[in-house]
Amino acid sequence: MADDKQLMAQVKQWILEAGEEVKRKLQDPLIVEQKSSRTDLVTNVDKETEAFLVEKIRSHYPADQILGEEGLGDKPETTDGRVWIIDPIDGTINFVKQRENFCIMIGIFEDGLGKLGFIYDVIKDEFVYGGSGTGVFLNGSPLKQIEDVPLSEGLVGVNGTMFVNNYMSTRNVGLASSGFRILGCAGLDFLHMFMSRQCAYVSNLAPWDFAAGMVIGHALGLRCSRLDGREADIIGERVPFVIATPSAYEEIQALVIAAG
Template identity: 40%
Template sequence: MNWENVYSHAKQWVKEAGERIRQSFDQTLNIETKTNPNDLVTNIDKETEQFFIKKIKEVYPSHKILGEEGFGDQVDSLEGTVWLIDPIDGTMNFIHQQRNFAISLGVYENGVGKIGLVYDVVHDELYHAFRGKGAFLNEKPIPPLKEASVSESIIALNATWVMPNYRIDHQLLIPLVRDARGTRSYGTAALEIVFVATGRVDAYISMRLSPWDYAGSAVIVEELGGIITNLRGEKLDYLSKDSLFVAKPGLHQTILAEYLKDGKW
């Protein structure tokens, strides 16, 4: 397989899909709910995923596609080449704000992330990486990540996890929030992970994400020395939902050992 061609096609298709999304801003959206009233999907999510599927299947008919909206293949193994696609990560932001959302795309070979792309459509910022070849913001190389301390870090974290909730004991993360320099929440896992890659934030924590939420950004952050696991410090399974913890080197180990070790994640 010519991976340079796959990389080139992926970047081209992501940019084309982004332009289609920008052109939709003046349209009236068809909004539906999925698992709950806050789990939203629009006609643009669906059309964007179908756009990618058409492009990929035309050029790479043997590749499998795992997409959030379910138009891809029934994927029960990461053998071969698999594209993991979230056509709009941050759909609630897309609907309410028309910003703070991204297209996320990862291409994996036998379970190993080869190519990762996250496209901030509104700001025309394409974060991308080809394993072993560096990571870039548009065409500018992103420098490798440096270690950071908790007291000098900004942690991306949803406020839900430090108030009473049904998933975890909310007291567990309060010490981390107290000791960090600050916290932020953007409502899009793909962007929050690439913000770790670029140093805009230093760590990101989420309780439950699907593989398409982080498949693209994981390739980018790992290419720069960042560490991505679940909250138990285990390697991620790209076929099932799990918690997620990504941070700069050193900081990941510190938070895991000093703040997360007692949690029932």
């Protein structure tokens, strides 16, 4: 079995290859389908990118479990062993409507513990990857532990629906910050966190949306959990999720508790 650094280099190359193919396919008409609603879309590129990554994992690590958004991997019922969690195109509606502001993401866990995360903004060519055992890198340059910025002094990324409805105090969180942003792509919000562009991100996320960001966030000294403070299950359901600097995290928890 490859060590963490070898595995990191290998997966990084797979994702870069996938990104080049995604850019090429953007020159052609997309095949777009609705899943649960008109804002929940899947394209041929989502499916083909997941198939490419699953094939790479299967051919090199056949004993590993894979959880992918488009269902081309397994349906893990346990976190024993190594589990790969894939979002082939995070921000699909941005991908379809804007042709940018989307990411490829992979999180790798061993016996439930985060080992490596990868988040690649394909169009801007911003690639953050790594974990606690390897360090975290932005396009090859090491990233440092993130400054503990309080909520009032930082920007916050939020989920639009949660903000409008003030679900679990999300609007209160946004208003307590220096400003709130709605990007429609978890990967981009995670990248902003890791590059110290914002101090928190609150959204309603499935495991493939948060897995990579949670691994990298923990490695950089950030707090990550369900919005109610409980641990996020990497093979569970979609949940309200928060990642934040330690100070902002405590302030957000206080706002959530105060709202009941």
